[in-house]
Amino acid sequence: EIVMTQSPATLSVSPGERATLSCRASQFISINLAWYQQKPGQAPRLLIYGASTRATGIPARFSGSGSGTEFTLTISSLQSEDFAVYYCQQYNKWPGTFGQGTKVEIK
């Protein structure tokens, strides 16, 4: 099983600042990585797939990068609605595994 490790567990950021979230895969997964955002009481929402492609309707302040085993999600200027939990998921090997999540909270 491919293990996905996210860091940090919690990220405290002020509105308007940049947030950088990391995700590491235990094996090579090429660019078969997705990022999701989850707000309390809601289902996860796909943000990024293919490591760097924004899903439909996702604002440009969200960007993804990386390949192989190291990946990054960057939120360029945090808005109030961006405070949430973010998960990465690999889908290189079916059926896919999730990271444990990074909570982005207001500083």
Added chain:
Amino acid sequence: EVQLVESGGGLVQPGGSLRLSCAASGFTFSNYAMNWVRQAPGKGLEYVSAINSNGATTYYENSVKGRFTISRDNSRNTLYLQMGSLRAEDMGIYYCASGCTSTSCSGFEYWGQGTLVTVSS
């Protein structure tokens, strides 16, 4: 509009059974692998089970092997999860999710709203 609507959750005693359903609409259900992902209270996402587009291949997370059975009815556009020998640690919100066909995957674009499973005496 794509919709995934889960049902069948509820309160069950330890050792009991439940059958979850996920009704799909707005996309060609039979082309897509389908997945069950759960979330225990205050915890992260956990992959529970998956089934490929024609139902021939399934996956189970280790802790549910032998207790849960995933299936699908492509004529009814519906995904199922038969859960048995339920334990307290099975408690949580169960989501069905999709987004991958047999030839391409772009993550899970589609999620249901979730159905809550509570295991308690």
